[in-house]
Amino acid sequence: MKDISAATANRPSTSTDPAWVLARATIRAAALLGLSGVTLAAITGMSQATVSRVLSGDRPIDPTSTEGQLAGLLVKVYMALDTLVGNDSAHRMAWMTTENRDLGGVPRELIQSIQGLVRTVEYLDGMRAPA
Numbered sequence: 001m002k003d004i005s006a007a008t009a010n011r012p013s014t015s016t017d018p019a020w021v022l023a024r025a026t027i028r029a030a031a032l033l034g035l036s037g038v039t040l041a042a043i044t045g046m047s048q049a050t051v052s053r054v055l056s057g058d059r060p061i062d063p064t065s066t067e068g069q070l071a072g073l074l075v076k077v078y079m080a081l082d083t084l085v086g087n088d089s090a091h092r093m094a095w096m097t098t099e100n101r102d103l104g105g106v107p108r109e110l111i112q113s114i115q116g117l118v119r120t121v122e123y124l125d126g127m128r129a130p131a
Contacts, residue, residue: 019060019068026061026071027054029078034093035108042112044070073117077107080124 015021030040041051044067053059062068085091096108103110103123110116 017060018063022063022068022071022075023054023057023059023061025075029075032082032089032092033074033078033096033108039108039112040074043074043117070114070117073121074111076121077111077117077124080121080128084124084127 026040026044035043037051037055038048040046041048044051044061046054046067050059050067054061061071063072081092081095085095097106099106100110100123103116103119105116107120111120
């Protein structure tokens with residue numbers, strides 16, 4: 001499977017079609033979170049072959065599909081975490097790979113299930129907007 005950070009997408013980079021925008025955002029979020037294509041497949045429920053097509057720019061992600069909704073949550077994880085760590089990639093990677101007692105696991109592993117992905121988004125949203 002293609003390495004996400006090395007994806008040389010042929011996708012229409014100027015397209016404003018929501019499906020192509022979501023595909024580009026998902027690729028970027030996954031790369032900046034240090035996720036592999038296999039992990040992205042596990043998170044979104046897409047097959048590895050489908051993820052490979054998305055990475056190569058041959059397939060958009062329909063935002064109304066289940067995989068699109070899960071991809072959108074992954075993008076939210078990236079956006080919320082990036083806001084919290086001030087665009088610091090080392091801090092972002094450390095957070096993703098370190099045990100989080102509040103979440104009850106390592107975020108990179110937790111986000112591979114729907115419950116873990118939703119819980120991580122809620123946790124990060126709560127961190128950004130304290131009471």
